[in-house]
Structure formats: C-alpha cells, structure tokens
Amino acid sequence: MSNKPSIPQGTxxxxxxxxxxxxxxxxxxxxxxxxxxFQPLETPAMENLETLMGKYGEEGxxxxxxxxxxxxxxxxxxxxxRAGFEKVMEGKNSKDLTERALKYDLTIPFARYVAMNHxxxxxxxxxxxxxxxxxxxxxxxxxxxxxxxxxxxxxxxxSLLNEVELVNIYNEVFTQLGLSGYELRIxxxxxxxxxxxxxxxxxxxxxxxxxxxxxxxxxxxxxxEELTQRGLNDEQISTIExxxxxxxxxxxxxxxxxxxxxxxxIGKLGIEELKYVVGNSQLTTDHADSRxxxxxxxxxxxxxxxxxxxxxxxxxxIFEAKGPATVKMGSIGGGGRYDDLTGLxxxxxxxxxxxxxxxxxxxxxxxxxxLFPEDVYTGTQVLFFNMGAQESARxxxxxxxxxxxxxxxxxxxxxxxxxxxxxxxxxxxxxxxxIIGSTEIQNNTGVVKNLKTGTQQTVxxxxxxxxxxx
RNA sequence: GAGGUUGUAGCUCAGUUGGUUAGAGCGCUAGAUUGUGGUUCUAGAGGUCGAGGGUUCGAAACCCUUCAUCCUCCCCA
Numbered sequence: 001m002s003n004k005p006s007i008p009q010g011t012x013x014x015x016x017x018x019x020x021x022x023x024x025x026x027x028x029x030x031x032x033x034x035x036x037x038f039q040p041l042e043t044p045a046m047e048n049l050e051t052l053m054g055k056y057g058e059e060g061x062x063x064x065x066x067x068x069x070x071x072x073x074x075x076x077x078x079x080x081x082r083a084g085f086e087k088v089m090e091g092k093n094s095k096d097l098t099e100r101a102l103k104y105d106l107t108i109p110f111a112r113y114v115a116m117n118h119x120x121x122x123x124x125x126x127x128x129x130x131x132x133x134x135x136x137x138x139x140x141x142x143x144x145x146x147x148x149x150x151x152x153x154x155x156x157x158x159s160l161l162n163e164v165e166l167v168n169i170y171n172e173v174f175t176q177l178g179l180s181g182y183e184l185r186i187x188x189x190x191x192x193x194x195x196x197x198x199x200x201x202x203x204x205x206x207x208x209x210x211x212x213x214x215x216x217x218x219x220x221x222x223x224x225e226e227l228t229q230r231g232l233n234d235e236q237i238s239t240i241e242x243x244x245x246x247x248x249x250x251x252x253x254x255x256x257x258x259x260x261x262x263x264x265x266i267g268k269l270g271i272e273e274l275k276y277v278v279g280n281s282q283l284t285t286d287h288a289d290s291r292x293x294x295x296x297x298x299x300x301x302x303x304x305x306x307x308x309x310x311x312x313x314x315x316x317x318i319f320e321a322k323g324p325a326t327v328k329m330g331s332i333g334g335g336g337r338y339d340d341l342t343g344l345x346x347x348x349x350x351x352x353x354x355x356x357x358x359x360x361x362x363x364x365x366x367x368x369x370x371l372f373p374e375d376v377y378t379g380t381q382v383l384f385f386n387m388g389a390q391e392s393a394r395x396x397x398x399x400x401x402x403x404x405x406x407x408x409x410x411x412x413x414x415x416x417x418x419x420x421x422x423x424x425x426x427x428x429x430x431x432x433x434x435i436i437g438s439t440e441i442q443n444n445t446g447v448v449k450n451l452k453t454g455t456q457q458t459v460x461x462x463x464x465x466x467x468x469x470x
Numbered sequence: 471g472a473g474g475u476u477g478u479a480g481c482u483c484a485g486u487u488g489g490u491u492a493g494a495g496c497g498c499u500a501g502a503u504u505g506u507g508g509u510u511c512u513a514g515a516g517g518u519c520g521a522g523g524g525u526u527c528g529a530a531a532c533c534c535u536u537c538a539u540c541c542u543c544c545c546c547a
Contacts, residue, residue, distance in 0.1 A: 004520085006538080059545055062471080105547090133547085138471085140541055147547065309546090321547095331547060358547030387505080422507030437505060451507075 010137070010145025017377065018363075022148075024376045025177065025359050025366070026130060029150045032172045033128035036165055038152050041127040043109040049101045053093065055108045055344065057312050063135045065102040065145075072097070102134035106151040107313075107341070107354060114155055114352075115345035123156030123350075130359075142329045142361050151335075153354030155342070160276045163317050163337065166355045167281045167301060170321055170333065173357065174300075178371045181324030182332075184300050186277065187307035189314050189336070190270030194261040195243055199236040207231065208240065209308035215244060216306070243305060250278050250303045257305060273317055274303060315339040319355055323365040332361045379408065381469050383425045386412040387437040395436045398446060398461050405466040425451060432469045436461075 007013065014022060052064055072081040077096075084096030103109050106129045114121065130150045137143055152169060154162045167184065174182040196205035207230040211223050218226075223244070227237050239260075246256045254275060261267030283299045309318045314336040321333030335355030342350045366372055382402065384395040392411060399409045412421045418435075425433050435447040440458075448468055449456035459468065 004538095009538085057545090063545080135546080137546075138544095139539090143546075149547065329547095330545095334547070356547070361547055385505095417504075418506055419503075420507095424507095426507060433507090435505075439505085447506090449506075454507090456506085 008145065010139035010143075012144065012146075016379070020376045020379070021366070021372055022359060022363055024372065025362055026148075026150070028176050029173050029357055029359070030128070030130065032169055032176070033150075033152050035172075036126075036152070036169055038126045038128040041110065041113065041129045042131060043103070043106070043113055043129070045102060045132070046100045047103050047109055047112065049093065049095075049099055051112050051345075052101050052104055052108060055313065056104060060104065063137055064104050065134045065136050066093075066098040067100040067102065068098060069096070069100075103131075104135060105133050106131060106149050106356065107153065107338075110151070110153055110354075111155075111341040111352075112345055114350060115342040115347040118342070118347050118350065121156075124154050124162075125156055126152070126154045128152040142364055144360055147358065147360040150357040150359055151354055153352055155350050155352035158351050160273060160317075161280075162353050163273075163277045164280045166319070166335065166353065167277065167283070170319070170355065171281075171283050171300060174321070177362070177366060179323065179362075179365065179369075181326075182300055183302055183322045183325075185302050185304040185307045185320045185322065186274065186317060187304055188270035188273050188317050190266050190273065190316060191257065191261065191305055192308060194264045194267030194270060195240065197264055197266065198261060199232065199239055204230075204232065204236075212240065212244060212306045213308040220244060246305055250299070250301070253303045253305070254278075270316075277317060278303065309334060309336060313338045313341055313344075317353065321357075323361075324369070327365050327368050329361055329365055331358070332365060333357045377429050378431065380410050380428060380430045381407055382409045382432045382434060383421070383428075383430045384409060384411040385418065385421050385433060385435045385437075386415045387435065388415050391436050391438065391441060394441055394461075395434070395446075398434070398436065398464055402464055402466070407466045407469055422451075434464075 046067060049064070049066060053061055056063075071077055080096040084094035087094040088097055110127065110129060114125065128151060130148065132146050132148050134146050137145060139145055152166065154166075167186075170184050174180075192209050193202065193205055196202050196208055199208065208227070211226040211230060214226070215223050220241070224237055224241065227240060232240070243257075243260060246253050246260070248256070254271060257267075258271055262271060278301060281299075281301055283301055304320075307318060307320055309320060316337030316339070318336035319334055320331045323329050323332050333356055335353070337351070337353040339351045340348060341352055342348070382399075384392075384399050386392045386395065392415065395411055399411055402409050412424065422433070431451055433449050433451060435449070436445075440446050443458075444461050445458050446461055446464065447456055448459050448464075
C-alpha cells in the first residue's frame with residue numbers, strides 16, 4: 001500500500017541543472033521582449049471556465065483542465081451536484097460542478113484582461129507574459145500537460161509594422177540561442193479564406209485548411225483523398241492542387257498566388273499583407289528551407305500557403321516557428337493576428353497580433369543539438385575548503401569579502417578530507433577552490449587553485465578579489 | 471479519445487525452451503592516500519524483479535487484471 005511518490009502525468013520536476021537551462025532561455029526571450037518595448041503581465045493560473053470555453057475550437061475545449069468545485073457534498077448543494085453530474089455525463093458543462101479551469105494559453109486570458117482594463121490602458125498596449133499553461137493532452141515527445149509559454153502581443157494597432165517587429169523578435173531570440181536553421185513559416189488567413197471562396201464556399205474553409213495543413217506529413221495524394229472525403233469535388237480539388245504546387249522563393253510564390261487568387265478581394269488583401277511583412281522584415285539570409293534544400297540562401301522567413309494553425313480566432317497573418325529540420329519536433333512557437341479578440345468579452349474593435357515561444361520544446365531542441373553555452377552549468381564559482389575550526393573561521397571571513405564583490409562562493413560544510421572536498425567541487429562544476437589551512441593562517445594567505453587547469457597560486461588574503469576567478 | 475511499447479539495484483540495461491543463492495557497467499561508501507581532485511587498484515553496501523491475482527513441483531519469464539511510462543494518431547507549444 002505504501003505507494004512510491006509520484007507526480008501527475010505529463011508534469012515534470014526540474015532539477016538545478018535543468019532550471020538553469022530553462023532560465024537561460026527565459027532570460028533570452030525576456031530581454032528581447034523588453035528590448036522591443038513590451039511590458040510584463042501576469043494572470044492567474046485559473047480562469048473562469050466560461051472565459052475559456054469555445055475559444056479554442058471543439059478539440060481545444062476537450063483539452064481544458066477543469067477544476068472541481070468545492071463543497072459539492074454540502075447537503076444544501078447535493079441536489080445541484082447530482083444535476084450537474086448528469087449534465088456532464090451528457091457531455092455538457094455544468095457550473096454546478098466546475099466553474100473554474102486551468103488556463104490553456106496566454107492569449108485568451110490576456111484578451112480578458114484587456115477587455116476588463118481597456119479604460120486604463122495606453123494603446124497600443126504591448127505586453128509580454130511568461131507563465132505555465134495546462135492542457136489535458138496525452139503526453140508524448142515534446143508534449144507536456146504543463147508547459148510554459150512566452151507570449152508577446154500588441155493590441156490596439158492594425159499596423160503591419162507590428163508583424164514585422166514580431167518576425168524580428170523571433171529572429172533575434174533564435175539567433176541569440178544559436179538556433180540557426182530555424183524556420184519561421186508565415187501565411188495569412190485571408191489567403192486561406194480566398195482559396196475557400198474560390199472553391200465555392202467560405203464554409204469549406206475549415207475542411208480545406210485541416211486537409212492541406214497535413215501536406216508535409218502525408219503527401220499530396222493523401223491530402224487529395226482527404227479533401228474528397230470532406231466533400232470537395234474534382235474541380236475544387238484541382239484548384240487546391242494548383243495552390244499546393246506553388247513553389248520557389250518567397251517572391252516567386254507571391255507571383256503565383258497572385259495569379260491564382262489575386263482577382264478576389266480578400267485574396268488581394270492577404271497578398272498585400274504578406275508582401276509588406278516579407279518585404280520589410282530584413283532578415284539575414286544564411287538560412288536554408290527544409291522543403292527546398294537545394295535553395296540555400298533563403299531567409300528563415302518562409303511563405304507557406306499550407307500553414308493553417310488551429311486556433312480559430314486568427315484573422316490575418318499567422319506564424320509558426322519550427323526548429324531545424326534535423327530535429328523531429330513540432331512547432332516551437334506560433335502566433336498571428338486577430339481582429340477582434342476582446343469582442344468575445346464585450347469590448348469590440350481592439351485588434352491585436354501576437355506570438356508565442358514554447359520554452360519546453362525549445363529546451364528539448366537545444367538539448368538535442370547541444371546548444372547550451374558552457375557557463376549555464378556553473379553555479380558556485382569558488383569553494384573554500386574547510387580545514388578545521390580556526391581555519392574555516394578565517395575562510396568564512398575571506399569568503400564574505402569575496403561575496404561582497406559579487407563572487408558566488410561557498411564554504412565546505414564541515415571539516416573533511418581534501419579528497420572529499422575536491423570531489424564535491426568537481427561534481428558541482430565549481431571552477432576554483434581556496435585552501436586556508438594552518439600554514440596559510442600563519443602567513444595570512446590562501447591557496448587559490450584553478451580546477452580546470454590545475455594551476456595554483458598563493459595569494460595574500462587581502463588581495464583576494466573577483467579577478468582571480470575568471 | 472483510439473492504437474502500440476516498455477516496466478529487473480540510485481542510473482543505463484543483461485537475464486537462454488520456466489529450474490538452485492537474480493547479474494554487469496556507471497554511481498555510492500570505505501581503504502590504498504592525515505595538505506592536492508579527475509586516473510588506477512581493492513573491498514563493501516544496495517533488489518517486495520511496477521502492483522494484485524492465476525497456471526505450475528517450481529515464475530523475473532507464461533495467462534488475467536491494474537498502475538506507471540514512452541511512442542503514434544487526433545490536435546498542438
């Protein structure tokens with residue numbers, strides 16, 4: 001009966017080393033967000049269920065973690081509880097059973113916040129948010145039930161300059177993380193809408209996008225099969241095929257899409273958006289496109305008309321960031337423009353655009369590619385050996401002086417054999433040790449040893465300073 | 471929600487058609503070595519074989535149930 005302790009499925013503990021790696025990513029993203037003028041925001045772990053339901057599509061609703069109400073067994077609530085349970089058994093939601101839920105992403109809570117505070121905010125409001133979110137998904141590679149998102153959103157501005165900035169944020173972050181070879185795929189919902197219209201009906205848009213989004217995975221023939229299953233006729237499918245065969249550099253793709261969908265009003269709008277964003281992003285060009293490996297020299301920003309993205313509130317430009325093609329991992333970031341997100345909460349006409357970084361997946365990718373810098377592994381810089389009562393008292397004084405200079409130090413917790421203290425330093429990846437024993441006490445000195453090189457020198461305690469430990 | 475994989479020491483894993491006391495490497499502890507680590511050598515500790523039930527003279531192995539895990543689909547970060 002004495003079960004081993006455990007944690008819920010899809011959640012993880014993070015040990016010291018992993019936390020350091022994650023903080024390295026968090027800090028990189030945060031500093032870039034700040035660099036671009038975004039301000040921090042935090043919202044509660046839980047939201048009212050009502051706030052979240054219906055915002056992420058049918059599938060999304062199923063993946064929301066719901067929180068059971070308290071006091072269900074209270075005699076005065078029992079009747080309601082039973083009725084609520086019946087409703088849930090029918091597949092409906094019941095406030096009598098659950099009225100709160102863990103947040104599913106950061107965008108909807110942000111929209112809720114903006115709707116509640118739009119009177120006080122200065123627009124355009126640029127906020128970033130770094131917090132965990134929860135999804136009741138089945139865990140697998142790169143998929144967790146609790147994971148962090150890092151979002152940056154701009155609300156209250158229709159300018160495409162925002163999209164251009166967000167593209168550059170992606171580029172800056174991934175470049176700083178050493179993730180060259182990442183891809184930032186971009187499309188516009190308006191293009192997808194135009195395709196649907198051209199194929200005879202806006203109501204077909206979801207069917208079409210779900211199918212063509214899979215092109216990468218299942219190939220053209222299977223996509224056509226799926227389109228047939230979803231009720232598209234041969235003529236429509238042949239149009240979609242033309243659409244899917246669009247190929248070449250971003251410029252070439254734009255020309256081809258113009259020929260195909262440029263005659264439609266919404267298509268024209270989408271093309272203009274993409275032209276603006278692609279044309280103004282000014283990214284460096286030392287990246288390769290995994291779908292066209294022969295064309296080295298493309299920008300990491302890649303036009304991809306098959307990109308759909310599930311979240312149904314997007315209306316304009318959409319983004320999806322992927323790691324280098326060599327790493328098998330889903331998207332490591334995504335985002336897009338939404339014209340009227342706060343409208344869902346009764347405050348219309350506040351357009352917005354935002355992006356998100358998936359830290360947990362980025363961490364997995366950096367791990368796989370060995371891209372963490374050497375110094376993320378270093379915590380303590382200097383270990384003072386404990387050579388006895390008097391000796392350690394002297395060491396403690398010296399250590400405190402060093403700490404005042406910002407050097408991260410510790411004193412071994414008890415007097416022990418040097419062998420043991422050396423091994424402790426080694427395991428904690430501490431680069432330097434300082435030995436203050438009886439000889440050193442007499443001379444008022446300490447022995448400073450660099451464990452990486454093995455060299456050591458005797459230094460007057462008064463001369464101990466941070467420059468010795470670099 | 472559907473399908474599959476694996477579960478043996480702290481970690482990574484062996485374990486033959488079911489057969490005595492379940493093994494290895496790494497790690498851990500101690501010693502060689504009482505002021506100089508990483509190397510080497512020696513010794514030692516450490517297991518309800520995921521849990522429960524069944525088949526059998528006998529189960530880590532075969533069957534059932536259950537839990538956990540990882541992976542695939544759906545969808546996504």
